[in-house]
Amino acid sequence: MSASRRVQQWLTFTRQWWLFDAKWQDPFESAKVINKHLKGAHKPIFGGHADCGDHVVVINSQDIAMRGDEWYYRVYFHHTGYPGGATWTKAWELHKKDPTMIIWKACYRDLEKDLTRRGRMQRLHIFKDSNIPKDIIQNITDQIPQLRTVPKRLKDYSQEEIEKFPKLFDYPKEHVLD
Amino acid sequence: MARITSPLWFGLKNLISKPAIGNLRVKPHLTLTQKSLSTTCACKVKQITVNEVDDKIVIEGKVVPSPREKYLAKLPTNPTGCKECPLCRLGLTVRHTDVLIISQFVNSKGKQLPREVTGLCREKHKRMDYLIVMAEKAGLIDREVERKVVHNGLTYYEPEEWDEPHFHKYYDETVIDEFLYSRRKRH
Numbered sequence: 434m435s436a437s438r439r440v441q442q443w444l445t446f447t448r449q450w451w452l453f454d455a456k457w458q459d460p461f462e463s464a465k466v467i468n469k470h471l472k473g474a475h476k477p478i479f480g481g482h483a484d485c486g487d488h489v490v491v492i493n494s495q496d497i498a499m500r501g502d503e504w505y506y507r508v509y510f511h512h513t514g515y516p517g518g519a520t521w522t523k524a525w526e527l528h529k530k531d532p533t534m535i536i537w538k539a540c541y542r543d544l545e546k547d548l549t550r551r552g553r554m555q556r557l558h559i560f561k562d563s564n565i566p567k568d569i570i571q572n573i574t575d576q577i578p579q580l581r582t583v584p585k586r587l588k589d590y591s592q593e594e595i596e597k598f599p600k601l602f603d604y605p606k607e608h609v610l611d
Numbered sequence: 612m613a614r615i616t617s618p619l620w621f622g623l624k625n626l627i628s629k630p631a632i633g634n635l636r637v638k639p640h641l642t643l644t645q646k647s648l649s650t651t652c653a654c655k656v657k658q659i660t661v662n663e664v665d666d667k668i669v670i671e672g673k674v675v676p677s678p679r680e681k682y683l684a685k686l687p688t689n690p691t692g693c694k695e696c697p698l699c700r701l702g703l704t705v706r707h708t709d710v711l712i713i714s715q716f717v718n719s720k721g722k723q724l725p726r727e728v729t730g731l732c733r734e735k736h737k738r739m740d741y742l743i744v745m746a747e748k749a750g751l752i753d754r755e756v757e758r759k760v761v762h763n764g765l766t767y768y769e770p771e772e773w774d775e776p777h778f779h780k781y782y783d784e785t786v787i788d789e790f791l792y793s794r795r796k797r798h
């Protein structure tokens with residue numbers, strides 16, 4: 434076996450480390466992409482016999498975005514097991530307490546419910562901001578592309594940029610500026 | 612005119628010549644309320660400034676050159692479909708994140724400009740209305756709009772916790788089609 438083929442073999446069976454920036458991303462859409470990498474479903478050797486899942490490092494999980502008013506009507510249920518121990522927590526309340534929890538639960542819910550679930554979840558590393566420990570950041574080799582582009586606020590543009598942007602119509606002659 | 616909208620209109624009918632009435636018939640509301648009835652431009656003003664100097668209030672009207680004149684986009688000459696509004700002629704599908712386009716259809720207070728100024732067709736005007744609200748709720752543009760509704764003498768506010776956390780929101784523009792074209796059943 435030549436040297437290049439040998440390296441290719443090593444790369445196929447090692448666990449790769451991926452980086453995912455969750456800024457302005459929907460947690461439930463991105464959970465599907467993250468889970469694909471946690472399972473190793475993007476590899477040609479993927480199957481029931483192969484344990485080929487990768488590690489995924491999610492950063493900026495405190496800046497996730499949800500559609501419309503979903504922060505207020507998505508509810509997480511928990512029961513302590515004792516009578517009267519049921520609690521219903523809204524998504525914004527949960528995100529205030531722990532900004533990594535919503536994306537964790539979204540991935541956990543989307544995975545298959547079998548014995549591989551806990552092992553795959555162990556390979557998911559979520560951080561609320563972009564401060565990653567050094568022993569994790571040195572492993573990362575590639576990045577998962579973001580699903581939606583990060584929007585820019587009108588404040589963030591300079592006055593000159595706003596003025597020089599192509600205008601679609603001109604004010605009529607008798608228009609009063611206000 | 613099938614129905615008489617205001618008593619003023621009824622009186623004017625006998626006073627004004629026929630072509631003038633023809634002009635009025637197009638937009639009777641606007642001509643009577645917003646613009647005064649005169650043949651010359653009564654309000655040939657671009658900017659109105661109000662200054663207070665020692666118990667005096669000076670209201671001044673200045674004719675200002677339009678700031679947009681230099682940067683107008685070139686619209687195609689032979690459009691297909693809607694021939695009036697700039698959005699249809701360019702074939703643009705605007706999203707709520709395109710704040711540089713949306714902010715052109717808004718005055719300094721954040722209210723939408725009327726169709727006489729923007730030249731949009733009825734459908735695109737309504738669509739732009741939704742886009743402005745979406746961009747405002749997503750925190751991309753700022754508006755001076757009160758979150759208060761007065762209905763049947765009662766005032767309703769949005770709940771307090773809705774304003775409290777400033778988490779990111781995004782919107783889906785495909786729901787606008789649902790608002791515009793299909794009657795949605797709510798339970």
Ligand SMILES: [Zn+2]
Nearest residue numbers: 693696699732
């Ligand atoms: Zn049009």
